[in-house]
Amino acid sequence: MxxxxxxxxxxxxxxxxxxxxxxxxxxxxxxxxxxxxxxxxxxxxxxxxxxxxxxxxxxxxxxxxxxxxxxxxxxxxxxxxxxxxxxxxxxxxxxxxxxxxxxxxxxxxxxxxxxxxxxxxxxxxxxxxxxxVAPAQTETITTLISTLVNPTNYVAKPYIKIVGSGSITLTINGTDYRFSNVTGSIELDSAMQNVWHTNGKIIVNENAKMAIGPFPTLKPGNNNINLSAGTVTIEPRWRTL
Incomplete structure (x- = not known):
């Protein structure tokens, strides 16, 4: 600049x-x-x-x-x-x-x-x-195990979009995040702690489709990620002070 x-x-x-x-x-x-x-x-x-x-x-x-x-x-x-x-x-x-x-x-x-x-x-x-960290990075991951590397010293709270249907489990660093009755796609924001589905221009609350528990975070260093079905797009939102 x-x-x-x-x-x-x-x-x-x-x-x-x-x-x-x-x-x-x-x-x-x-x-x-x-x-x-x-x-x-x-x-x-x-x-x-x-x-x-x-x-x-x-x-x-x-x-x-x-x-x-x-x-x-x-x-x-x-x-x-x-x-x-x-x-x-x-x-x-x-x-x-x-x-x-x-x-x-x-x-x-x-x-x-x-x-x-x-x-x-x-x-x-x-x-x-x-x-x-700018520009913002986005990673698309299939059912194969992938690794995201957090370059900062602080835990990141990502935006995540899963494309698929039915019951889907997203695993990050050995912790399972389970979603039920997914219809085409589901999105979540770990910073806002919200889950939703977009139907055209209408946003539908889908918090009930995520199993109760903490929202996903990405620790400093390597983060191992796996998806049971479909694909997942992650905007990590790497951050520092």
């Missing part, structure tokens, strides 16, 4: 907006979710309760918009952010990763005295703690 460039939501680029990031983005390291209990008497350190997760991180940006459409392009940028859900964001400063961002804070729009056709937007974005 060129210096200052970015892609927002896989649909809006810095070139389309005639914009560039002016600063080297300041990105906070996410805070671990922990609680320290200092009340017990006679113990020489606090008792630690670890939630096993992280808080969101902040990304501070200054973006310059050039040309007669500067004001309009700022509104386009903000409208993509303001959808009530996380939006993918890639920056020149970290081109091998995608961040998932939302806007919670206010921003400021400044116009230097020397130019009518230039604006600067200063804004703070809130990003989900993990950043995802």
């Amino acid at each position: 060129e210096r200052g460039s970015f892609v927002l939501g896989h649909q809006l680029t810095s070139d389309q907006l005639n914009a560039r990031i002016l600063n080297y983005p300041t990105i906070a390291v996410p805070e671990r979710k922990m609680t320290l209990n200092t009340s017990p008497v006679g113990i020489d350190r606090a008792i630690l309760f670890d939630d096993g997760a992280y808080n969101n991180r902040d990304i501070q940006l200054i973006i310059g918009f050039e040309g007669k459409q500067a004001d309009s392009n700022i509104q386009k940028f903000l409208s993509v952010l303001d959808t009530g859900k996380y939006i993918d964001f890639q920056m020149y400063s970290d081109p091998d990763y995608t961040y998932q961002v939302i806007r919670q804070s206010t921003g400021t729009i400044a116009r230097p005295n020397y130019s009518d056709g230039y604006r600067e937007l200063t804004i703070m974005l809130s990003a989900a703690p993990y950043r995802y």
Whole structure:
């Protein structure tokens, strides 16, 4: 990526907006979710309760918009952010990763005295703690045993689509994930912990067709995968802090 460039939501680029990031983005390291209990008497350190997760991180940006459409392009940028859900964001400063961002804070729009056709937007974005390896990888696996290699030090929560019918078992690292009465295909998102089937444009909840238990994850290093019938497409969503 060129210096200052970015892609927002896989649909809006810095070139389309005639914009560039002016600063080297300041990105906070996410805070671990922990609680320290200092009340017990006679113990020489606090008792630690670890939630096993992280808080969101902040990304501070200054973006310059050039040309007669500067004001309009700022509104386009903000409208993509303001959808009530996380939006993918890639920056020149970290081109091998995608961040998932939302806007919670206010921003400021400044116009230097020397130019009518230039604006600067200063804004703070809130990003989900993990950043995802880009471009996203997708693997299609048949009933043969295959191996996916997680290149990061963190457990991944994949998106999975199984194409087939009837009773199907997906085995990952020796753990069986069983699906019953599959009709053509079934999809699941381990991050959202949801199972569904797409019928045309209609999404049908299929949580009842997956045996009760944890959703699949992919550990760092080698992950052995087998499918009892049909084919499975996996978007691993490799991630790191």
